[in-house]
Amino acid sequence: MKEKFLEHFPQAKVKFDEALSSYSYTRTGGPADILVFPQTIEEVQAIVSYASTEELPFMVLGNSSNLIVRDGGIEGIVMILTDLTEAQVQDQALTVEAGARLIDVSRLAADYSLGGLEFACGIPGSLGGAVFMNAGAYGGEMADIVSQVDYVDRRGNLCELTAEELDFAYRHSCFQENGGIVVRVHMQLHSADQTMIESRMAELTQLRESKQPLDLPSCGSVFKRPEGHYTGQLIQEAGLQGYTVGGAQVSLKHAGFIVNIGQASASDYLAVIAHVQAVVKERYGVDLETEVRIIGLDNQ
Structure with a gap:
């Protein structure tokens, strides 16, 4: 699969079996079979057309900021579009x-x-x-x-x-x-x-820096805001701030964030998410729906 891809796209900016933890804001995530950085919109079209013809799975990651890639990584072609900035x-x-x-x-x-x-x-x-x-x-x-x-x-x-x-x-x-x-x-x-x-903009930046744990890797706001509630307040009142699995922790600064306090895996993140959802559901009857995208394969 990889050799054939190179035959079709010899000039591509591409890496094989590349750990996506190097690109995600959580610093977690398994490898991508083929990780490619298209340089033009036309190259995106060509790669998608190729993947469709070859019946290869493909996926696009943005800046990987509101994203959790599971530890098993992603099969097929992954595109990161950060070179498209015109x-x-x-x-x-x-x-x-x-x-x-x-x-x-x-x-x-x-x-x-x-x-x-x-x-x-x-x-x-x-x-x-x-x-x-x-x-x-x-x-x-x-x-x-x-x-x-x-x-x-x-x-x-x-x-x-x-x-x-x-x-x-x-x-x-x-x-x-x-x-x-x-x-x-x-x-x-x-x-x-x-x-x-x-x-x-300066006012909003100050607000963000004062409230959010920007000093640690995270996937941003983890849950959507449930109607009639504030997510962070629910999690805080449930006593879940500081709850930790492995290296993933409900932020002590803002309960709506889960931060990587050291060598967290995607599985750690998912375990924290599941626990928070279960406790909030049990105590308040509120279903917390994830805002963060969760993609990829579980570790085999």
Whole structure:
């Protein structure tokens, strides 16, 4: 499989049997059979088309920030799009390839005195991942600003969807069902005073740093917010802060986070998640649904 891939893509930026723990924010995750970093949207199309023809499983990781890769790794082809970062600004429209970091995109908007992306200034994921999850914070979300998304379908065709077709909802987009790979995002922003934009971003950054455990590896916010409740408050009141399995711990700083305090495995993370869900369900009758994506194979 690997030799054949190289025959088709001799110029590809690729690694074989590469541990995904080197790329995930939790510092956990088993190996990818083929890990490739496409340099262009056309290369994404070609790889997807190849995988479809060869009937190989394939998957795209964003910035691997809101993600847990199981210890058994991922079979087939894994693409990381962090080399796709080309950006264009025209009037109040911002068009950026999906591998760009959302933090960098928010700063680019500020540089051009474009408002609307301030909420994203501290979200560590990629732009494509942010669209996939309809990422949001501090009263804003991607659904507020996205006007169109260009994506590659499961056969390698380049397609587009307007905002109305994206089925945005809380931490949801249509890509979670259709399997499309976001490659370029068109955003409609508004003119604003650059000083005001930067002031708001500084305020949100300070809020984030004061409340979240940014000094330790984590997968970000683990659970979706259940209706009528605050996740962190439920977990804290259940006495679960500091609960630890192996190297994974419910953060002492923010109970909605699980941090890697040293050599955690994905299995450690999943055990902590399952325990938190069970205790919160038993005590409060609330089902905590994971916001973090959990993918890959269990360790054999």
